[in-house]
Amino acid sequence: MEAKIEDIGVILPEAEELTRPAVDEAKVYELVIIGGGPAGLTAAVYSARKRIDTLLVTKDIGGQVLLTSDVENYMGYYYITGKELIEKFKHQVRQYPIAIKENAEVIRIGKEDKTFTVETSGGGSYRTKAVIIASGKRSRPLNVKGEKELVxxxxxxxxxxDAPLFTGLDVTVIGGGNSGLTAVVDLVKIANKIYLIESLSSLKADPLLVERADRSGKVEKFLGYEVMEILGETRVSGIKIKSTQTGEIQTLAVQGVFIEIGLIPNSGFAKGVVELNGWGEIVVDCACRTNVPGIFAAGDVTTVPEKQIVVAAGEGAKAALSAYGYLLGES
Amino acid sequence: MAILNGKLKERARKEFAGLGEEVKLVVFTQELECQYCQQNRMLAEQLASLSEKISVKVYNFITDKEKAGEYKVDKIPAIVVMGEEDYGIRFYGLPGGYEFTSLVEAIKMVSSRDSGLASESRELVKKLTSLVHIQVFVTLTCPYCPAAVKLAHQLAMESDLIHADMVESAEFPHLVNKYSVFAVPKVVINEDIQFEGALPEPAFLRQVMKVGQKQN
Structure with a gap:
């Protein structure tokens, strides 16, 4: 709680440098970029520098980086918070006349001749000659009984x-990777007791994080356990877990369940339009081309290995340059 | 003690350079037994020092009980952001972290005397017939919360019948408990409707209209 003062205002928005072009549903854009994370924002900057008439359609600006506390491996900054990095990205995007439709979730991509139509849940419909899908990933649900009902x-x-809402309570964190252990370390300052549950027999997280969690004395680990059910009527009251080795079942009394078991691609709207792999990732070649000419993809939503901010940004640049080449060939 | 560092001050000054009409920050405080009251008051005073369009009035929650009643402020720390009139815009708890943005946005909006809502939304709120009280529960580490706070404050600005509060969850555990806040942003409208998440403007407004068109 002492960090409160230092926290003040780190994300004060920069004054707008440029008047953004209005979003226009009547015209045919040259390029629509879907997604406002590192891949989408980098693609936007590259396309604007090529004077491509671009619309960025996104749910939020920042994507998963919004939820990243510390970034220590994005070149140029030996340490920066996720929100500061996004502010810097935004600032750079604002130097260019890029139309942005925020708070919009894409639900469908249609194709007619050589024109694509990108439709959003809010009823928006945008026509374009080329598309870059950079819609990223979202949290993977456990898919167990009680989960949906108790979100x-x-x-x-x-x-x-949500961690600050669980002051003095007993909670559980599901997932022994880096995001799980980061959640544990955040909760150490807040919660009374933390049960860490991992289905494998060891933790995949960086040893540094595991040591921090251990040092608190508040964490009890259940390795080799899977979640069977989240219990509770109107609010969470406990969790039922089962040992993968012995089959023994235990019930832990908890008020909070933090699910950190990885991510799934936001590619539902692209299903049946472009080729996806078994995990739902969009299949791309090394030039970010999908199997459909005119549709490109970049970042975490694609088959490119390593989901990293710096990788996503690089892929976004590549996708924009590939789209530029495509548009030149088309016109 | 400086609440805002030099860099932040500079950026806030830039934000406030374009302020139009005057904005008054009415702060309710109590220096004892209120962990963030002092910081909250100092934050308001420092913001005011950055623009001559912003003024501050500080009241003591205990000794100025009448004023607290007049402004319908029932907990502290509190900041009322107002112009010549009180639009019903409130911040309960220190607006630090992501919520600092919400405070700057509220000051800019009040200064422009324009809610900035879509024209369809403006038409719709004219049809309200009864009082609507919106509480937006936040944490200071929630990147999605300022969108919900801003929208609630825009609605308060637009309609005399709407009052909207930002409530910092960590500072008001009894309310967190009362409304079972387990995820943020959590929006509570009167005592009737509760939902989590930052809804887009039309969807948010539909929820407001559900409670605001009841017969009194």
Whole structure:
């Protein structure tokens, strides 16, 4: 709680440098970029520098980086917070006349001749000659009984948002990777007791994080356990887990369940339009081309290995330059 | 003690350079037994020092009880952001972290005397017939919360019947408990409707209209 003062205002928005072009549903854009994370924002800057008439359609600006507390491996900054990095990205995007449709979730991509139509849940429809899909990933659900019913009643996928609400309570974190252990370390300052549950027999997280969690004395680990059910009527009251070795079942009394078991691609709207792999990732070649000419993809939503901010940004640049080449050939 | 560092001050000054009409920050405080009251008051005072369009009035929550009643402020720390009139815009708890943005946005909006809502939304709120009280529960580490706070404050600005509060969850555990806040942003409208998440403007407004068109 002492960090409160230092926290003040680190994300004060920069004054607008340029008047943004209005979003226009009547015209045919040259390029629509779907997604406002590192891949989408980098693609936007590259396309604007090529004077491509671009619309960025996105749910939020920042994507998963919004939920990343510390970034220590994005070149140029030996340490920067996720929100500061996004502010810097935004600032750079604002130097260019890029139309941006925020708070919009894409639900469908249609194709007619050589024109694509990108449709959003809010009823928006945008026509374009080329598309870059950079829609990223989202939290993977456990898919167990009680989970859906208790979201917002103690089940959460955003530990950075919701951890402060569990002051003095007993909670569980599911997932022994880096995001799970980061959640544990955040909760150490807040919660009374933390049960860490991992289905494998060891933790995949960086040893540094595991040591921090251990040092608190508040963490009890259940390795080689899977979650069977989240219990509770109107709010979470406990969790039922089972040992993968012995089959022994235990019930832990907890008020909060933090689910950190990885991510799934936001590619539902692209299914049946472009080729996806078995995990739902969009299949791309090394030039970010999908199997459909005119549709490109970049970042975490694609088959490119390593989901990293710096990788996503690089892929976004590549996708924009590939789209530029495509548009030149088409006109 | 400086609440805002030099860099932040500079950026806030830049934000406030374009302020139009005057904005008054009415702060309710109590220096004892209120962990963030002092910081909250100092934050308001420092913001005011950055623009001559912003003024501050500080009241003591205990000794100025009448004023607290007049402004319908029932907990502290509190900041009322107002112009010549009180639009019903409130911040309960220190607006630090992501919520500092919400405070700057509220000051800019009040200064422009324009809610900035879509024209369809403006038409719709004219049809309200009864009082609507919106509480937006936040944490200071929630990147999605300022969108919900801003929208609630825009609605308060637009309609005399709407009052909207930002409530910092960590500072008001009894309310967190009362409304079972386990995820943020959590929006509570009167005592009737609760939902989590930052809804887009039309969807948010539909929820407001559900409670605001009841017969009194």
């Amino acid at each position: 917002g009643r103690g089940v959460t996928y955003c530990s950075v948002c």
